Amino acid sequence: MVNIANPILLVVIPLFFTFLIALSGSFLKSGVKYLPVIAFALNLVVSLALIPEVVKNGMVIATTAGFKPPFAIDMAVDKLGLFLSIIASLLGFVASVYNLFYIDEEPQEKFHALFTLLVAGLTWMIITGDIFNLFVAFEVTSIAAFGLVGFHRDKGAIEAGFKYLVMGSIGGSFLLIGIIMLYAATGTLNIVDIAQKTSHLTFQQKLFPFAMIFTGLGIEGALFPLNAWLPDAHPAAPSSVSSILSGIMTTAAIYAIIRLTNTIFDFNQIYFFLMIFALLTLIFGEVSAFFQKDIKRMLAYSTIGQTGLFFFAFSLNTVNGLQGAFMQMVNHSLSKGMLFLVVGGMIMQVGSRNIDDFAGLGRKMKVSSFFLAIGAFSLMGLPPFFGFWSKLKIIFAALQNANAFLVASVVIILLMSVVEGAYFFKLLQVMFFGKQEKDVAVKEASYGMLFSVVVLGTVLLIISFYPSPVIDFMHKAAAEIINKNYITLALKLGGL
């Protein structure tokens, strides 16, 4: 009896399917599109099966490649990693279902292969236990994403893909440099092992790799000003891909930064630096989003803003702050993932990405618009949706040990929330109460696409109305990371 509660499966299954799709594409033809669905359904099952283990032990560690840690390739799923991998699998699953009805362009098998690879890479990034694997996952993700962004092969998509390619490659290089430096200094790649050995490193020895890794991951994680590729890439990509990029990729990259910062580069001075980045990201993301006419661009900028928000919460470096950050990550992944899927369906119907052309859709695409509204509300942080609880937590945490700077930051965050409200409400009122000028025959998106949206929306609604399990879970996860239980746990479970 194989124990399916093995984190390695989370990576292995989609990778296997990637190759399967690529190889079988030529003879399975259109049947190939069902393979990602199977892959992510399996992934979802695996990640759900991990829940009891993680709850029991606090962490699940799996090693492979026949070595013992610290030299093995090991996967460590802690509480947050578990949560994110569930969301990644869920998003992957619903997005691949969505793809069944959404992608009709050729070459299909390449799209599906890259798509599966993308999610595989992201899951890998989330659950990896050593930094070299992190780099590998980063590169896998990037390569898949470059291809997917340019998938439409029109001018905008190619340009966006190219920009992303250049910046992503630079980011990858920086990440690699950082990892090499760390390795040079400590002689190990296992995160926990490094954490144990960094105590005797000098400040510079720690800070330099940190700067490199931060820059590398920051490009993927949409931190200002490293995120300039994002507003081009997200709109250009097919909506299901945008959903993954926006919903999981930034989250995963930020999660990687959080983990590395907390376990390896744990010096207090860094947090102020990070907070500045977070606030800039927030301001530039939200304000830019306000001026967008293109709905996907608007959502992309909004992603930047949200990233800034949860990065800010993380940079508070308190249990509450981290809890808020995690909650906001969950909220963002679900809502933004759902929004991109909804919008994709709408764009298919309307044939335009201009917000003004969405006028009157609220009456014609009722289900889609309803879930769009819910997603938008949750992102704005309006009760009773989950975003409200996370925003509440973040602000409470920010004012915990308030100094003037933090109070000012809170004011900025709330002002930016107002801006966020401004553009989301603008979108909503156009959709629900605008008048359609053009005579387009618009009908509701197909059931398959709606299925994806409804699944995500339902999950969001469930955690909105019963937030306490998630909140408690996040609290434990945050406490684990801040209090370094992560390391002791990993040591206990033989992660080393």
Place this chain on the structure above:
Amino acid sequence: MVKMILIAIVAPLLAFSIGLSFMMIKRKVVARIQRRYGPTIIQPIFDIMKLLLKEDNISHGVIFSLGPIIAIAGSILSVFFIPIAGLNMLTGSGDLIALLYIMAIGSLGMALGAGDSANPNASIGISRALTLMFGYDLPLVIIVISVALQYHTTDLSAIVAAQANGHWALWSLPLSAIVGFVVTYGALGEHPFDIITAPHEVATGPMVEYGGKHLGFLMINHAFHLYVEIALFVDLFLGGASNIFIFYIKMFAVFFIMMMFDEVLPRFKIDDAVRFFWKWPTVVALISLIIVLVK
């Protein structure tokens, strides 16, 4: 009980007679000021009776007819809240502040009726009347507050009692009294604040469609109105009176001085009237109020 009913009947009649007597005197005095012989002294009675006995009356609707009735009802109501000659009828049920609003009932009823006459002259008249009311209300309110603060009560009968034995508010609050005197002009719509009913411009304004018994009612109401405004002034600043004759004399004195100015003044444009009230009377009233506050 019998006494109460008696008072309830007598008080309005008394008020009406006093008001009517002022109307009578006014016609004669005005004529003499204008170097005319003037009508017979009881001319207003003829006018009112004639109007009431018109054979034909027109009405533009229920509200049109109700206007004068509400006006009179409001005026009668106000009469009961003004202590005369040691008689405090309903002053325990409503104080000075309430009285200010009770006095508005009649005007608003009249305004409604005039509005229903579907005549733009009436509407313009009402517009002016309300604007003027807004104008004189500012100084009026200020002096009412100063009197209330001076005597630490808003109970009109208490205010009157406090002024007994010649301690009139006129002596302690001379500035307020002057403003009150000016405000009374506005409240009565006398010159120079008679643009509301200016016959040459708006054809008697609110009364334009009123004739016959309706107009008769309005004239009766005017008698009440004269009484109420002047009696209020006497109660506030001249210490009321212990018996009806002294009260009448005081009222007459006030009215007579008013008439002397009244007939020789021209007419204010309505916005100028408001500007006037919001300028000098207000400033003077405020000075008086500040004096009370500081004291």
Place this chain on the structure above:
Amino acid sequence: MNILLEIMLATPFIGGLLAFIGGKVHRWVRYAVAVTFSFLTLIEALVYYNATIKGVVWGSLFGSKLVLQTNPISWLFLFIVTAMSFLIVIFSIGDMEEDKIKLDSYYMQLLFVEGAMVGIVLAGDLITFFMFWEIMSWTSYFLIIYGGKKSVAAGYKYIIMSIIGAYSMFIAIAMLYVKAHSLVYADVAATLAHSSATFVVWTVVLLGIGFFVKAAVMPLHTWLPDAHSEAPSPVSPLLSGVLIKMGAYGLFIVLYGFLSVQLAGNIMPSVFSTPILLYIIQWLAALSIVLATFLAIMQEDAKRLLAYSSISQIGYVVLGIATGTSLGVAGGLFHALNHAIFKGLLFLAVGAVIYRTGTRNLSDLGGLVKKMPYTFTALLLGIIALAGVPPLNGFVSKWMIYEALLQKKEVFLLIMAFIGSTGAFLYVYRLIHSIFLGQLPKKYENVKDVPILMQFPIWVLAVLTIVFGIFPGLAMNVIVKGMKLFGFKPIAYTLFGFPQGTAMGALKVINISAVLVVAFVAAWVLFLILSKSRKVSQYDNYAAGQVVTPELKYNYSFGFYMSFGRVIKSILKLGIERIYNYWVDAAKVFGDYYMRRVYTGNLETYNSYIVIVVTIAAVAILLGGKLW
């Protein structure tokens, strides 16, 4: 008994969902559900008459308990919310027509707003309060923008300002949470009692901004005239009558539930024996009263006029509540009830007129008294109450506020309050005159009075204006009992008014009304015995001999107070909204300009950003992390 609180809170939400689903079956199912559930809520609310329940815990969040409570003051607002919502639901059935607008979610939103407001008044801690506050904001936003194209812009302004206000509250709530780790009212009060003056002032100011935005106290009122006038007819009374009262309720809770006059007096200087903070609030309220009155006088749009009047009247509520004396606070709370009644009545009556004529432009209307006599009578009662003329309810509460101010010798505020009331004569007369009096335009000759479904709520409210006018003691029973809980000395009152000693004078409304009725009857009898009057048409009218025809448009309605407008020209020029717009525009231009400079779309630029970040990091390293 206590579980009913939660049930009462859930009822409107469930009702909303059911109405939405029921509407898919048939519209009458939707109506039945909406009416039933709003009525149920009302009944459930009535159960708690004068009850005091503390702390029904319904959950917990971040270590703070979520609590529901009720006390007589909450009940007063609960009554306003549930009763008005019930009536508005009934009115909506008559007024909102299926074919004009899609009503799929209208009743859902309506009941959600009700539920949110029930949540606000029942909240026993600030998280619950804030949560329902936000729910109220966005649900009411959706109601406002049901009114068509213009209302969308109005709703946008509303929701943005609401969010700003709410986030201001949010900071204060977060500050309190951080300090006490519990946001239950009692704990908050205890925290504030042991806090520094700066902290208290900041808390109250930040919470106050949130409440003032909702209550539309100047200078935070700019959303109200647009939102209230552009919203659909049944929604305007909900906004004006009920929703802005939530701001007043919040203010009361903060000032007297958390703070108290004694405490406030201890930590800050006093003016006219009022703590300076309260005194400033009073001034803001007084300015609202006067300026909004001026603006209301100059309006040409019936609902806009009423909207400005709402700003003015809520000014009385806030002014009364901020006096800090028993009489003044009771007056303010009573005025909140009264305002809900008469303003609801007025908006509904105007809604009825709009329903029949399709316009709310005052100069297009006229003479409708002959066609819609019942609506006229109701509206007449409403304006008498609004103008504060005895014997209707608006008078009593205003009287209490005046007396309270007089007692405290706050004369300038008192003068402003008086002026607002006299100014109210002007605009209410303008309202009733331009709609119901004057010449009836020919196009409205076939107008009928509105159906019974719309008459019913209007007349319920009309009767209430009389009931609370003549029997102010009915409301005082609740208010005085509730205020005792908040540490106020009870004021003496009778069923009919206030005896000597409560205020500087006495009041007995029953006597005023009795004498008025007798005098009226006497005059009427005299009127009747004289020769009968003959009814003439509106075209048989004095025009200096000119023959009046419909084409002549023999009516005075446009620019009714134009000459008065000349007097207050300089005041009308003050545009707070212009200042806001200027800053918003400036921010937009600035933001757009700089965002384009940052996200240029140029790859070289983007790559240089990476270099910059690395450079910053390198500098940081060279400085040994001593950059900060």
Place this chain on the structure above:
Amino acid sequence: MEKMTEEQVKSIANMLRKRSLWMIHYCTGCGAMELPPTMTSRYDMERFGLAPYVTSRQADILLITGYLNVKTLRRVITVYEQMLDPKYVIGFGSCTLNGGVYWDSYAVIKQLDRYIPADLYIAGCMPRPEAVISAFRHLMELIDSGKADGYKRYKRNLAYYKENQRKVLG
């Protein structure tokens, strides 16, 4: 008995009416010049309870000074019909009697009596204020004796008057 009281009421009413006569005057050109001295301190007609009033609803007397033409006749008739009973008409000057100096004009109404019932004429061109006051005194006597019944005649012969009016006014 019943009838007696009614009679008495009527006579009392007439007595009151004659003491208070309010006048609305229709003026064209020259005739109105004679009214200011009549009203003001030189002759002071208020002595007799006479007063100028503004609107047709308030007035008892319609004083037509000077000539009428087709255009103004319509106004005069409107005013007359708007006045409340009892109402009286006085024709002032020759123009109302026979057209006066404009007797041969195509547009002038020569005889007032054909269109509205006049209770009294003041002959002359111009009649002096003394004549005007004398006319009012005479009207008072007529009222007192119940002979000033123009408004009744108008009602009785409405068809006749309307016919004449229609002929001129169309």
